[in-house]
Each structure stands twice: as C-alpha cells, then as structure tokens.
Amino acid sequence: MPSPSKAIRLDVAGVVAHGALSTVTMLYAASTNAVIDGVVIVSDLETIKRVPPNTVVVLSTHVGSGGWQVSAALRHAWERRASAVIIAQSTYAESVISLAERLDINLMAAEQDPSIIALALAAEIGAVKSLAEVDLAQFARAVTKETTVTTILKTISIRLGGFRLTLEHDGIVLAAAGPAADGGPTVQLELPSAANWGQLKLSASGPKTTELNALDVRTYLEVAVPSIQSVWMAGEINDSAASAPTLALTDVSDCLQVDAQLADKARPNLLAKLGWHSEHSYQAVWIAHPAHQQHSMGRTAILRLLWRKVAARRPLAEVRGGWLSLIPVDESEDPGQLPSRIGEKVSSSLAELGFSVGTSMRQSGVNNLPALAQQARVAADYGIRIAPGTVTSFGDLGMGAVTAYMDDAAISLVAGLTLPALMAAPDRExxxxxTLAFLEHQNSMTLAAKALNIHRNTLQQRINRIRDVGIILDEPEQILPLHLILTVLKRTLQGSTTEQKDPHNGTIHLT
Amino acid sequence: MRTLNSEDVRHFSKGANFLACHIDPAAVFAYEEMIVQALPTGDVRLINIDELDPNDLVVALGFVTQGLAIADMPPVGDEFVRCIQAIEQRLGRKVSALYSLAAGNINGILPLMTGLQTGLPIVDSDPMGRVLPLISQTTLTLGGVRISPIAVTGVTGEHSTLDVEDPQRAETLVRSLVIELGGWAATAMYPCTGQQLAEHGIHGTMTRMIKIGEILGAEEPVESKYVQLMRLLNATRVARARVKHMESFSRDKALGLPTQTTSLTLVAEQTGQIIRLEIGNEILLVLVDGAVAAAVPDIITLLSADLGQVVNLDDVRVGQLIDIFLTPAAPIWYTEAGLNLAGPPAFGLQLQHPRCHA
Incomplete structure (x- = not known):
C-alpha cells in the first residue's frame, strides 16, 4: 500500500518549484495553489472556452502577441477554472498582470517557446497520471481482498490518510472506520441500491491537514463501492445460510414442545447437525418491528449488517414478525450482559428504525430453545407496544406486561359501550x-393525591367527577376490568397525542 | 427639406466628432468653419430620402486617405465638384443629390460644403451609419449596389475615373491610386438611384449628428446630457474609468488597415474593473475584465467625465477620467453578412461579436 500522504495530482506551486514550470517567470501567483490535470496549447481563443477545469493554458506565440488576446485568454481561462495561463516572455504588459491579479489566476511568462514548456508539462502530467492509475489499481486490489464492510472502510481510511469512513442508511450508521472527523473536507457518495434497500450513503470526512481534494477522495470511494456491495451481499448470503439452524429450529419447535426427549430419540442427530449443543447455555434475542411496516429484503440486510456489531457469528434469522438469533452464552456471564451489549451497540440505530429488542432468560441445553424464542418474542413485543426502540429482558417483565397483549381496538369498543360518558368527556384524559392513580394506590386518597402532585381536596373533587362519568369504584368485581380498560385507554390516548405534531414547530399538542 | 444654419452646422460638426472620436477632428472643425463662412453665399439643403424621385441619380462623397492628414494639406475646394462632373460625364446624366459616404467625421460633413458649392441637396442618409475605414464596408455593398464608376481627384488636382465591379478590388485600386496621388483623394462613388439608396442606405443619420451636437453643446449637467444621448442613440455607458496605461504594438495588417494597433487600459472608478480598449483604425474592441463588452461595428465614444465632451484618442492622457459610451450600429451590421463585412474578423480580431448568438 503506498503512502497515504502523497497527493496524486500535480499542483502549480510544486511544478513551478521543481517541475516543468521551473523556468517560467511568475507574473502573478494566485492566492490558492491550483491543481493541474492537463495542459493545452492554444492558438485561438475559442479553444480556451472548451478546456476542462484545472488545465494549464499555454498561449502560442501567435496568440500571445496581441495584448487584448492575452486579456481575453485570461478571462476565458478564469471562466473555465484553468490552473494557469502561460504566455511568451516578451508580450506581457502591466495591464495584463493587473487583470491576472484581479481574476486571481496564475500568469506566467516563458522565455523559451511556450510550446516546449507545454510539452514538458504534458510529460510530467502523464507520468503523474500513470502513477495515479497504478495507485488506484493497487487500492482496488487491496479492497477486493477484504471480506467485511468494516475492513474495507478501514482500508479506505488508511489510504486516504486518516479519513473517517461511514456507511449510512437514512442517517443510521451501519458501519464505520477511521478516527473522528475534525472539520476537514467531506465527500459523500450515494450507493446504487437494489429495490427496497433504501438510500445508502458512503461518507468520507478528512482531517484538516489532508492534501487530497474532493475529487481525489471521490475517485477512491467510487473504486471501493463495488467491493463494499459485493462484500455486503456475500455477507448477507452467508448470514442467510448461517441462520438456517435457527429457522429450522422454529420449524421443529412444535415437535420439541410436545416431547423434547422423544423428538431427540426420533431424530437423534438432528439438533447436533443443526449446530445446537446440549452442553451449551443459550439466550434468545428477538427483534420486532411495528406491525404496519412492510417487509423488505433490504431491511433484513441492513439489520444484519448492524447485528454484526453484536454477534457476528450468530446472524439473525428472518422469521414471522421479526428476526431471531440464539446466542450461546457462558454460564459465568451475567445474564444482563447480553441486553447491555445490544443496548450499547445498536439500540439507537434500532430506535431510528422503530424496532424493539427482546431477550430471553438463559437456559442450559437445547430442550427449551423454542421456549427461549417465545420469551424473547414476548419481551420484544412488549417493547414495541410499550416503549419502541428499547431492549427488554423477559426476566424484567412484571405482571403488567399482560396489558401489552390486549387488543386495544376491542377494549376501546368495550369502553365505548360501558363508559359512554367517559368517552365523550372532554377531560377524559x-x-x-x-382514576388509575387512585386504583394503583389501593384507593388511598392521600397517596394518590401525592402521586398526582395535587391537594387531597382537589382529588376528592375529581373523584366526584369520576363518579359523574359513570365510573364505579366501589364494586370489587369491576375493579380489575376497569383497571385494564383504563390502562389501555391511557396508552391509546398517549399514542394518539404523540402522533399529533405541530407541522410548524415540531411541538406536541396534547388533546 | 431643411435648410441648415450656422448653428446646425456647428452641431453637425460636434455630432460627426462624437461618432468617430478615434479620428483627429482637425479637418472636421476646418470644414465646419469653411461651411459657416460660406453660408451667406448659398443654402445647405438637407432632404429626406422620400423627397427624392426614385430615378434620381445620387452619389456618395468622401475622402480616402492613405498616409497624409487632410489638415496637413487642405484641399483647394474644387476636388469634389470635379468628381461629380466626372460621374455625370461617365453616366451621361445629371446628379440630383449628394450623400455622405459615412455618417461621421470628415466624410460626414464635407458634402455640406459641396452642396453649398453646387446647389445640390444633401440626402439625410448614408451607407455606413457610422464611420468604417474601408470604402467597401457599406450597406450598399451588402445590397449589391455597384461602387463604380468611382471618380478620384488627388492632392494636386490629378484625377481619374475607375470602373471596377468588386468592392474589395475597388478598395485595392483606389488605395493604390491615392498613394500615387499624394496621400489623400476626394472621391465620388456608389452612384445609384434614389430608390436604391432608399432600399439599402441608412436613413436619418445626418439629422442624428445635428441632434447629438445639440445635446453635447447644451448648457446642461453632464449626467443630463448622458441621459439624452442614451435615449437618442439607444446607447449605454460601459464604464467610468481612469486611464492607467497606453501601449502600442507593431503587427501585420491587411491592406487598407494602415494604422498600428494601440491598446488603452483603464480602471473603472467604482468597480475596479480593468477595461481594455483595442484600437486600430478605430476603437475596435472593449474588454471588461477580459470579457468582450463591445466590438466593431459597435460605435465607441470616449467622453470626458467632468465636461461630457468628446475625448479624441490623440488627447487621451494617463490619469484622465473617461466615460466610455457604446452606441449600437445599424441593425443590418449585426446580420451574418454585416458582421462578415464589418465585424471583428474584418479587422483581424478572431472573436465572436457579443451580439452574435449563432
């Protein structure tokens, strides 16, 4: 790998200092050091209108002999963002230098025939371009050898001399490498993506001291993109293959649930063949997505890329309602370690996607693997309903979790039937x-008022209002259903308020 | 028809100078003085083109110079009369009216004197609408009107009549002859009918010179004069700039373009723009920060910023504050044929005219 600090393009200052332009007289040096991509000998002004940027324009002796032509050439060259204009030594005048200064474009005079200068410069440009091509080819070979997206990003970062590389999907960082950016140039490249994969962006942010310009960086990124895509696709295929045992487990789960020992006898080698080991302990992870989200292959690929930060060897299997992974864990490991690791590595990204993660209890052996999957799923579903974007451990769920599984729509219908005055009340929230505070504090007026941060007398008045809308607090057999109905209604109302954002300032109005 | 008085003639002279500030105006002022002195002996009648009978014979009058300034050896006075007689003799019919070869400078004003001498009216038209250096650079050439016969009378009274079809060939022959005749010659050319001049000439150009002179000569603030000039001529002020640098180059020129190229560099007062005037026989090109702002056949005039008076090129000095005015030429000069005949390439400038969008 060549040195990352070496720029791959010529620049005016360098070529004047020790290159093909070392013999020219600098009539005016521009305030910024222009790069050089090409050189052209101009025998008529129209030619300058077509030169690409970063070209050194060498006026033939014929053109350079007319003062106005040099002025017009400077103007055209400036409009085309040329690197410099070279004229014959004998032709320049003070006014021409003044114009070069005004346009801030390099102007040089050649003592020898300007075309000789042009030929020497062309040779130098050609040599540098050859080196650049070789360098790019070496770089392409290097990234091709890498096997993960992250290592490719590392390779790019090193080659660019310490750029921060990120691969992003809708603002979510899927993979990153290199030191933190410190305000240098940033180049972004949209990756061509398959249908439903969403918009992927490869971003490189350089150090302030970098010699590379945006075009250089873009060139490297463009060379690396095919490798990134192929590695990602290969990883996706590998993950799909590696997740087969988990998929198979879900298929045989019915049999295992009936009689695990019987199943093991009937298929003595089945679990071993699928890679499960009875001497291991396992913990299941279920990632759930909101029910309204459409399925897409791209979503699974992006999620799997994120998941590699947590457990690269245990890829996610795409199952109905989400994604599942069964992770072997050490008996000595703290059961809370896995949820913590997930939270640390990917929870913010999953929250951006609207996903929730559930983890199961830890169990030894393979007999209850389907049960572990169910635990993780329950925890994840709880998260989706109660706190989207969180990591929930099954072991942390209390009895209140049962409310997460109630049919909100059905309960709302029952509420409308049994508590019509409440549903119509403007202050129902x-x-x-x-009412919930009152019930949750065992009908203690004092504790409930404290929890609500109001005076006891105020709560007493509100209790009267509660009774007015038809809520009965004195019949024990109705307390439980009442509690459940109000819990669901509260959740439903909270959900509706969070979606009513003011389009003008993003604030939330409670209704 | 309009009979000109001495004030009209003086205004005419100023207007003729405005439209050709690149030429030494000494001869114009000399003719102005001669005409004013001679006015009591006759009338200078200016007629519109539609006052002519379509079959009337009209002829263009103009000096052709090649190295000798007219003011250095003034004409005796009968040179143009001889030329008119030669044309009449060659064509066998009387000339009904005269017209100027150019609407500016000496060739703009001299027909007034000849009109006084001969009693012939002057047509308020010309075939250039400005001053161009070559006798072939006319709208009559564009219209296919014959340039010959051409009557030529030299410094010492020698005279000749040329018959030549091609205007460019006529240019060569006349200039060769002028050199042999002493450095300048009075000429009468483009004899044509009133209808041909009506169809292919540029009209109202003599009256325009008088109006320009009226504006320049008025006791009014400079900016007021500028507003009136812009309205009259559809002109624009390119810049108010101070002269910074003058330089001269020796370059090969085609026959008929005898003067050496000079460049004038100015710096705009307000913007700091660097303005470069490229001057050959006239102000050929105006570059603003290297971009073409005007080019021949645009008419460029330099006016003193303090007085609003024409600054002739010979009088330009470093440090002088000058307003640069651009007056568009007649629309026909911006057609493809017009630009081919009198656009930048005709003066050795390989560039596209800014008004040409092809």
Missing part, C-alpha cells in the same frame, strides 16, 4: 389519569 385527566379522569383516566386520576
């Missing part, structure tokens, strides 16, 4: 909040 406050009534529900007060």
């Amino acid at each position: 406050q009534i529900i909040r007060d």
Whole structure:
C-alpha cells in the first residue's frame, strides 16, 4: 500500500518549484495553489472556452502577441477554472498582470517557446497520471481482498490518510472506520441500491491537514463501492445460510414442545447437525418491528449488517414478525450482559428504525430453545407496544406486561359501550389519569393525591367527577376490568397525542 | 427639406466628432468653419430620402486617405465638384443629390460644403451609419449596389475615373491610386438611384449628428446630457474609468488597415474593473475584465467625465477620467453578412461579436 500522504495530482506551486514550470517567470501567483490535470496549447481563443477545469493554458506565440488576446485568454481561462495561463516572455504588459491579479489566476511568462514548456508539462502530467492509475489499481486490489464492510472502510481510511469512513442508511450508521472527523473536507457518495434497500450513503470526512481534494477522495470511494456491495451481499448470503439452524429450529419447535426427549430419540442427530449443543447455555434475542411496516429484503440486510456489531457469528434469522438469533452464552456471564451489549451497540440505530429488542432468560441445553424464542418474542413485543426502540429482558417483565397483549381496538369498543360518558368527556384524559392513580394506590386518597402532585381536596373533587362519568369504584368485581380498560385507554390516548405534531414547530399538542 | 444654419452646422460638426472620436477632428472643425463662412453665399439643403424621385441619380462623397492628414494639406475646394462632373460625364446624366459616404467625421460633413458649392441637396442618409475605414464596408455593398464608376481627384488636382465591379478590388485600386496621388483623394462613388439608396442606405443619420451636437453643446449637467444621448442613440455607458496605461504594438495588417494597433487600459472608478480598449483604425474592441463588452461595428465614444465632451484618442492622457459610451450600429451590421463585412474578423480580431448568438 503506498503512502497515504502523497497527493496524486500535480499542483502549480510544486511544478513551478521543481517541475516543468521551473523556468517560467511568475507574473502573478494566485492566492490558492491550483491543481493541474492537463495542459493545452492554444492558438485561438475559442479553444480556451472548451478546456476542462484545472488545465494549464499555454498561449502560442501567435496568440500571445496581441495584448487584448492575452486579456481575453485570461478571462476565458478564469471562466473555465484553468490552473494557469502561460504566455511568451516578451508580450506581457502591466495591464495584463493587473487583470491576472484581479481574476486571481496564475500568469506566467516563458522565455523559451511556450510550446516546449507545454510539452514538458504534458510529460510530467502523464507520468503523474500513470502513477495515479497504478495507485488506484493497487487500492482496488487491496479492497477486493477484504471480506467485511468494516475492513474495507478501514482500508479506505488508511489510504486516504486518516479519513473517517461511514456507511449510512437514512442517517443510521451501519458501519464505520477511521478516527473522528475534525472539520476537514467531506465527500459523500450515494450507493446504487437494489429495490427496497433504501438510500445508502458512503461518507468520507478528512482531517484538516489532508492534501487530497474532493475529487481525489471521490475517485477512491467510487473504486471501493463495488467491493463494499459485493462484500455486503456475500455477507448477507452467508448470514442467510448461517441462520438456517435457527429457522429450522422454529420449524421443529412444535415437535420439541410436545416431547423434547422423544423428538431427540426420533431424530437423534438432528439438533447436533443443526449446530445446537446440549452442553451449551443459550439466550434468545428477538427483534420486532411495528406491525404496519412492510417487509423488505433490504431491511433484513441492513439489520444484519448492524447485528454484526453484536454477534457476528450468530446472524439473525428472518422469521414471522421479526428476526431471531440464539446466542450461546457462558454460564459465568451475567445474564444482563447480553441486553447491555445490544443496548450499547445498536439500540439507537434500532430506535431510528422503530424496532424493539427482546431477550430471553438463559437456559442450559437445547430442550427449551423454542421456549427461549417465545420469551424473547414476548419481551420484544412488549417493547414495541410499550416503549419502541428499547431492549427488554423477559426476566424484567412484571405482571403488567399482560396489558401489552390486549387488543386495544376491542377494549376501546368495550369502553365505548360501558363508559359512554367517559368517552365523550372532554377531560377524559385527566379522569383516566386520576382514576388509575387512585386504583394503583389501593384507593388511598392521600397517596394518590401525592402521586398526582395535587391537594387531597382537589382529588376528592375529581373523584366526584369520576363518579359523574359513570365510573364505579366501589364494586370489587369491576375493579380489575376497569383497571385494564383504563390502562389501555391511557396508552391509546398517549399514542394518539404523540402522533399529533405541530407541522410548524415540531411541538406536541396534547388533546 | 431643411435648410441648415450656422448653428446646425456647428452641431453637425460636434455630432460627426462624437461618432468617430478615434479620428483627429482637425479637418472636421476646418470644414465646419469653411461651411459657416460660406453660408451667406448659398443654402445647405438637407432632404429626406422620400423627397427624392426614385430615378434620381445620387452619389456618395468622401475622402480616402492613405498616409497624409487632410489638415496637413487642405484641399483647394474644387476636388469634389470635379468628381461629380466626372460621374455625370461617365453616366451621361445629371446628379440630383449628394450623400455622405459615412455618417461621421470628415466624410460626414464635407458634402455640406459641396452642396453649398453646387446647389445640390444633401440626402439625410448614408451607407455606413457610422464611420468604417474601408470604402467597401457599406450597406450598399451588402445590397449589391455597384461602387463604380468611382471618380478620384488627388492632392494636386490629378484625377481619374475607375470602373471596377468588386468592392474589395475597388478598395485595392483606389488605395493604390491615392498613394500615387499624394496621400489623400476626394472621391465620388456608389452612384445609384434614389430608390436604391432608399432600399439599402441608412436613413436619418445626418439629422442624428445635428441632434447629438445639440445635446453635447447644451448648457446642461453632464449626467443630463448622458441621459439624452442614451435615449437618442439607444446607447449605454460601459464604464467610468481612469486611464492607467497606453501601449502600442507593431503587427501585420491587411491592406487598407494602415494604422498600428494601440491598446488603452483603464480602471473603472467604482468597480475596479480593468477595461481594455483595442484600437486600430478605430476603437475596435472593449474588454471588461477580459470579457468582450463591445466590438466593431459597435460605435465607441470616449467622453470626458467632468465636461461630457468628446475625448479624441490623440488627447487621451494617463490619469484622465473617461466615460466610455457604446452606441449600437445599424441593425443590418449585426446580420451574418454585416458582421462578415464589418465585424471583428474584418479587422483581424478572431472573436465572436457579443451580439452574435449563432
């Protein structure tokens, strides 16, 4: 790998200092050091209108002999963002230098025939371009050898001399490498993507001291993109293959649930063949997505790329309602370690996607693997309903978790039937909040008022209001269903308020 | 028809100078003085083109110079009369009216004197609408009107009549002859009918010179004069700039373009723009920060910023504050044929005219 600090393009200052332009007289040096991509000998002004940027324009002796032509040439060259204009030594005048200064474009005079200068410069440019091509080819070979997206990004970062490389999907960083950016140039490249994969962006942010310009960086990124795509696709295929045992487990789970020992006898080698080991302990992870989200292959690929930060060897299997992974864990390991690691590595990204993660209890052996999957799923579903974007451990769920599985729509219908006055009340949200506080504090007026941060007398008045809308607090057999109905209504109302954002300032209005 | 008085003639002279500030105006002012002195002896009648009978014979009058300034050896006075007689003799019919070869400078004003001498009216038209250096650079050439017969009378009274079809060939022959005749010659050319001049000439150009002179001579603030000039001529002020640098180059020129190229560099007062005037026989090109802002056949005039008076090129000095005015030429000069005949390439400038969008 060549040195990352070496720029791959010529620049005016360098070529004047020790290159083909070392013999020219600098009539005016521009305030910024222009790069040089090409050189052209101009025998008529129209030619300058077609030169690409970063070209050194060498005026033939014929053109350079007319003062106005040099002025017009400077103007055209400036408009084309040329690197410099070279004229014959004898032709320049003060006014021409003044114009070069005004346009801030390099102007040089050649003592010898300007075309000789042009030929020497062309040779130098050709040599540098050859080196650049060789360098790019070496770089392409280097990234081709890498086997993961992250290592490719590392390779790019090193070659660019310490750039921060990120691969992003809708603002979510899927993979990154290199030191933190410190305000240098940033180049972004949209990756061509397959249908449903969403918009992928490869971004490189350089150090302030970098010699590379945006075009250089873009060139490297463009060379690396095919490797990134192929490695990612290969990884996706590998993950799909590696997740087969987990998929198979879900298929045989019915049999295992009936009688695990019997199943093991009937298929003595089945689990071993699938890679499960009875001497290991396992913990299941279920990632759930909101029910309204459409399925897409791209979503699974992006999620799997994120998941490699957590457990690269245990890829996610795409199952109905989400993704599942069964992870072998050490008996000595703290059961909370896995949820912590997930939270640390990917929870913010999953929250961006609207996903929630559930983890199961830890169990030894393979007999209850389907049960572990169910635990993780319950925890993940709880997260989706109660706190989207969180990591929930099954072991942390209390009895209240049962409310997460109630049919909100059905309960709302029952509420409309049994508590019509409440449903029609404009202050129903406050009534529900007060009633729940009262119930959750075992009908203690004092504790409930404290929890609500209001005076006891105020709560007493509100209790009267509660009774007015038809809520009965004195019949024990109705307390449980009442509690459940109000819990669901509260959740439903909270959900509706969070979606009503003011389009003008993003604030939320409670209704 | 309009009979010109001495004030009209003086205004005419100023207007003729405005439209050709690149030429030494000494001869113009000399003719102005001669005409004013001679006015009591006759009338200078200016007629519109539609006052002519379509079959009337009209002829263009103009000096052709090649190295000798007219003011250095003034004409005796009968040179143009001889030329008119030669044309009449060759064509066998009387000339009904005269017209100027160019609407500016000496060739703009001299027909007034000849009109006084001969009693012939002057047509308020010309075939250039400005001053161009070559006798072939006319709208009559564009219209296919014959340039010959051409009557030529030299410094010492020698005279000749040329018959030549091609205007460019006529250019060569006349200039060769002028050198032999002493450095300048009075000429009468483009004899044509009133209808041909009506169809292919540029009209109202003599009256325009008088109006320009009226504006320049008025006791009014400079900016007021500028507003009136812009309105009259559809002109624009390119810049108000101070002269910074003058330089001269020796370059090969085609026959008929005898003067050496000079460049004038100015710096705009307000913007700091660097303005370069490329001057051959006239102000050929105006570059603003290297970009072409005007090019021949645009008419460029330099005016003193303090007085609003024409600054002739010979009088330009470093440090002088000058307003650069651009007056568009007649629309026909911006057609493809017009630009081929009198656009930048005709003066050795390989560039596209800014008004040409092809």
